[in-house]
Amino acid sequence: MAPVKSDALRRVVLDAALAISANAGPDALSLREVAREAGVSHQAPYHHFGDRAGIFAAISEEGYAELGDALLHSRTHGATSMCEAYVHFALQHKGHFRVMFRNDLCNVGNYPDALVQADRAFSILLDEVTTLLGKDASLNEAKAQATYMWSVAHGLATLLIDGPLEKKLGGIEDVNALVKQVAQLTSTTIHA
Amino acid sequence: MAPVKSDALRRVVLDAALAISANAGPDALSLREVAREAGVSHQAPYHHFGDRAGIFAAISEEGYAELGDALLHSRTHGATSMCEAYVHFALQHKGHFRVMFRNDLCNVGNYPDALVQADRAFSILLDEVTTLLGKDASLNEAKAQATYMWSVAHGLATLLIDGPLEKKLGGIEDVNALVKQVAQLTSTTIHA
DNA sequence: TTTTAGTACTAGACACTGTCAAGTATGAAT
């Protein structure tokens, strides 16, 4: 591959990292291999991200930003839609999703830019849940409901991506339909 | 540390791996460091497990066996209890749980002994859900409900262990209480 | 009793990794 000019390399490294993360998982990422594929020295990527964790921080930042957007767009369509949006984001951005919640790869709290996006995404989710519950709900109840909703979406996404769901359930003929069903079960509870 | 005799080394390596996994995550595990701590050569652990993935397979096998036991004991107390059991297992066996669902570390399907335990654990969960639903439920509905229940438990466990739940919710004063609340919300839906 | 076979290791080497340190070319600002 021909050498890459300027900070376009940043994008190349990021895309390569995302592809590897989506296929083999983020732990399979090697800075040196990426550099080789990009036709640059093994230290060139290092220059753009500081270290390995820096790459994962950049991926997390991008991921949280896009997750936030996805949740924001689904917001007006209710809890079912929001849960679906969360899972669909995860499935369509495996590379990001696999990194975002792995704080051994990079502690998002140490990267202000990434933290802003993470906070935004979660605010959107929590705001919506609070709105749905109405103001007669106690703080404790709101927390539990928010945790509950987040858990369903996150658990389903995780199990679909890395988990044994497919094998154990004997093949999922239509993933989207299953996601919709689960999301509807969730919103049933939240309206009760 | 004094050298370890015989296949007691197997247990030493496993315990060391579990401790590291519970603290810094499974990716921080170094066979060589474990060997050094055990006072043996860097190839001694290798002999017991074949390779790095072999260690994670052994951890998965043990983890699924214990998860199965936990689910089995909680079975008679209904869906709420089962969901709680799942989450509590995860919290009390971080070292195992972090490994069990990481099929980039080891593909459980390739390790028959581990697979048996995994299948058993999931059978217990699915059987219980099917029983709760009764026989007037369609297969599709049963699958969705099982997936749903599994997702809540798994998502909550994942978020509590590695996720930003604690930060985002402004500190969880009583984790057990939160788990119970969420589990109850889940069983509300499953009984409907 | 000697031989064989298997277990539980040790010792050395290899390719590969992330990272540190120091140097180089280029382009803009002073």
Next chain:
DNA sequence: ATTCATACTTGACAGTGTCTAGTACTAAAA
């Protein structure tokens, strides 16, 4: 013309998983 930051390159280091080969010890088979 000089300074200075950016975007790299090259070289080295310690650490890693894994392959290969060898060594004690133990217990059964000849």
